[in-house]
Amino acid sequence: MKMMFRGATVCSLTLLTGCNSPQQSPAPNTRNVSVASGHSTQLGFFASLGERCASLGTPLVTVVEQPAHGTLDIRAGSGNSHFPPSSPLAACNMRRSPGMLVTYQSAQGFVGSDRLTIRVQFPSGGEELDSAVISVR
Numbered sequence: 001m002k003m004m005f006r007g008a009t010v011c012s013l014t015l016l017t018g019c020n021s022p023q024q025s026p027a028p029n030t031r032n033v034s035v036a037s038g039h040s041t042q043l044g045f046f047a048s049l050g051e052r053c054a055s056l057g058t059p060l061v062t063v064v065e066q067p068a069h070g071t072l073d074i075r076a077g078s079g080n081s082h083f084p085p086s087s088p089l090a091a092c093n094m095r096r097s098p099g100m101l102v103t104y105q106s107a108q109g110f111v112g113s114d115r116l117t118i119r120v121q122f123p124s125g126g127e128e129l130d131s132a133v134i135s136v137r
Contacts, residue, residue: 030131
């Protein structure tokens, strides 16, 4: 969902956050998300891409704050990047790349607010902290 930096570009994509430079320290990114109760919803796709859209390795995604009213599923998978049109890596948006998928599912019948936080560590050494405030309807 966001930007490009010089050198190896690391990118996390989705509702949770955008791309991050390996030189930046983690700054909390918070997104508001609305989901249907009991349904699985993909919150994030995190990948590290370089020249010619080659994978630079798999990011490590860990849970900092578990959701109180649902579950998180973090697993390897593939997805599409969202580099801005001005990025040299914008062509990568047209193909699926390997990375990590983050999915949330509320407890069956739960309606209300939930929250979670994850830490993403990229192979290049970059890191980010992402939070989601989830409105479960």
